[in-house]
Every structure is written in C-alpha cells, then in structure tokens.
Amino acid sequence: MEKKVESFHVIHKVPAGDSPYVRAKHFQLVEKDHEAAILWFWKAINSGDRVDSALKDMAVVMKQQDRPEEAIEAIRSFRSRCSKQAQESLDNLLIDLYKKCGQIDDQINLLKQKLRAIYQGEAFHGKMTKTARSHGKKFQVSVKQETARILGNLGWAYMQQQNYEAAEVVYRKAQLVEPDANKACNLGLCLVRKGRLEDARRVLEDVVHRRFAGLGSEEGHKTVSRAEELMREVEELERTNGASPPESDMLSLEEEMIIERLDLVMNEWAPFRSRRLPIFEEISPFRDQMAC
Structure with a gap:
C-alpha cells in the first residue's frame, strides 16, 4: 500500500501529506479543478504553509485562468511573506504577467530593476551561475546569459511602445553581451520600423547565412525563416519606397537623450565600483556601438 501511495505522488508530482x-x-494537478486549487493556495498562504511555493503556484494557475491582474495583486500583497530566495522567481512571474496584461511600463521598470541587481552583483545571490528549471529539467544559467535575456525582453518591451530608438540601443547591447539569432531578428525588425532598410538587411543576412550558433535546431530553422520573411519585407519596401537614405554619423536628438539617460542609469547602478561584475566591463559604451 505504501508503494502505491509513493507511486501516486511520483506520477502526479504531488507532495505527500494533507x-x-x-x-x-492535488486540485491543481490531479483533479484539474483550478478554482479549488486557488482557494487552497490562499489557505496555504494564510496559514504559513510553504508560502513561497503556494504564492508562485497560485499566480501560475491564475495566469492560466486568464486572471493575470489578480495574480499581480496577489504577488504584490504577499511577497513580503516569502523568503529572499523566492523574490527573483516572483519578479520573473511578474514580468510575464505584466506582459500578458499589457502593462509595459511596469514590465520595463522591473526589467531595469533586475539589470540593476545584476550590475551591482546582487543577482544569483552573488554567484556567477544559478540552477534553473524548465519542463522538469534542471540547467545552469550564467550571469552573462541572464543579462542578455533581460536585455532582449527590455528591447521587445520598447518595441511594443514603438520606442524604436531605445529598442535599438538595448538590442545592440544585448548582442554585445551574447550574440543571438532571435535578438538579431528583433533588431532587424526594429531597423525596418525605423526605415533603415540597408542596416536591417545587413543584420538579417547574418541570420539567413547562419552566422549564429544553434541555427541547425528546429527552433533555429524557425528563426531563419523569420529572418527570410523580414528580408522579403525589406525588399518590398525598397521597391515601394526606394533605397533607404544613407545613415549619418550624427545621432538624432532623441537618440542622444536616450543614450544619455541610459548611461546615467548605468552610472547610478554601480555606486561601489568594486562590486561591478566583469560582464559589464566587456560591453562597449552605447555611443560607440550606435556609431558602428
């Protein structure tokens, strides 16, 4: 009988106990009764029973139920009861929830906050790697990978605001940290939206010609197909509007303001220079990259 009980918990990934x-x-994974699951997650939080996991799991269920606003409010209200170790994963959940709700400003602010933590050496509890989990599998994530991921998300958030100037700056910075074909496609799209077709073509050609690692996978083939589709859009725009004008070495006033603002933020992020992580020393200044 004991073995059957153990087998049940292993199969359904449900913890033992009552x-x-x-x-x-049990309601979430076995009964598939999400309303009951949320009710019991609330009870768990209020009784102090595995609060970290209860709050995260409840927010995930609420998101699946298309109730992201409630999930956001729950995290904001009860995260103070959670451990320090749980705060990072709660932030990651909030970023997804803000994105789902279209709360782009909140998403951008939280992404900048996460970059600030990395810059000050406070992310990953001061370590250079962390163990992450996806689809039941564990894997290691480096600070470099996390920085590039957050910058990519920040670039996409700016794209949703049609703030293409800021998006370009952030995407180019992400590519300096860790070159990535998908982010290159997004940068290409950003340049298309700005009307800089020649620049977009150069960026997208690198993807089409598979100059990035990992493009032999199924996901890689999708990225290449997306780049090819964007290239066709570039060619159509060129036929319709003619070649894009040559780029000036001078930055626009808006670009100057964005770069200055981001540089000021970067300076504020590291009041104690000794704590600055090596990854940020490897990144060229925004102005140098934009001038390339």
Whole structure:
C-alpha cells in the first residue's frame, strides 16, 4: 500500500501529506479543478504553509485562468511573506504577467530593476551561475546569459511602445553581451520600423547565412525563416519606397537623450565600483556601438 501511495505522488508530482498546500496541488494537478486549487493556495498562504511555493503556484494557475491582474495583486500583497530566495522567481512571474496584461511600463521598470541587481552583483545571490528549471529539467544559467535575456525582453518591451530608438540601443547591447539569432531578428525588425532598410538587411543576412550558433535546431530553422520573411519585407519596401537614405554619423536628438539617460542609469547602478561584475566591463559604451 505504501508503494502505491509513493507511486501516486511520483506520477502526479504531488507532495505527500494533507496540508493546505498539498491539497491545493492535488486540485491543481490531479483533479484539474483550478478554482479549488486557488482557494487552497490562499489557505496555504494564510496559514504559513510553504508560502513561497503556494504564492508562485497560485499566480501560475491564475495566469492560466486568464486572471493575470489578480495574480499581480496577489504577488504584490504577499511577497513580503516569502523568503529572499523566492523574490527573483516572483519578479520573473511578474514580468510575464505584466506582459500578458499589457502593462509595459511596469514590465520595463522591473526589467531595469533586475539589470540593476545584476550590475551591482546582487543577482544569483552573488554567484556567477544559478540552477534553473524548465519542463522538469534542471540547467545552469550564467550571469552573462541572464543579462542578455533581460536585455532582449527590455528591447521587445520598447518595441511594443514603438520606442524604436531605445529598442535599438538595448538590442545592440544585448548582442554585445551574447550574440543571438532571435535578438538579431528583433533588431532587424526594429531597423525596418525605423526605415533603415540597408542596416536591417545587413543584420538579417547574418541570420539567413547562419552566422549564429544553434541555427541547425528546429527552433533555429524557425528563426531563419523569420529572418527570410523580414528580408522579403525589406525588399518590398525598397521597391515601394526606394533605397533607404544613407545613415549619418550624427545621432538624432532623441537618440542622444536616450543614450544619455541610459548611461546615467548605468552610472547610478554601480555606486561601489568594486562590486561591478566583469560582464559589464566587456560591453562597449552605447555611443560607440550606435556609431558602428
């Protein structure tokens, strides 16, 4: 009988016991009753039963139920009861929830906050790597990878605001940290939206010619197909509007303001220079990259 009980918990990935959190997981994973699961997650939080996991799991269920606003409010209200170790994953959840709700300003502010933590050496609890989990598998993530990921998300958030000047700056910085074909496609799209077709073509050609690692995978083939589609859009725009005008070495006033603002933020992020992580020393200044 004991083996059957153990087997049940392993198969359904439900913890053993009869606490509010265990009941919530049972309703979530076995009964597929999301309303009951949310109710028992609330009870778990209020009774202090595995609060870290209960709050994160409840927010995930609410997101699946298309109730992201409630999930955001729950995290904001109860994250103070969670451990320091849980705060980073709660922030990651909030970023996804803000994106789902279209709360772009909140998403951007939180992404900048996460970059600030990395810049000051406070992310990953001061370590250079962390263990992450996806689809039940564990893997290692480096500070460099996390920085590039956050910058990519920040660039996309700016794209949603049609703030293409800021998006270009951030995407180019992400590519300096860790070149990536998908971010290159997004940078190409950004340049298309700005009408800089020749620049967009050069960026997209690198993807089409598979000058990035990992383009042999299924996901890589999708990225190449997307780049080829964007290239066709560039060619159509060139036929319709003619070749894009040559780029000036001078930055526009808006670009100057964005770069100055971001540089000021970067300076504020590191009041103690000794704590600055090596990854940021490897990144060229925004102005140098934009002038390339």
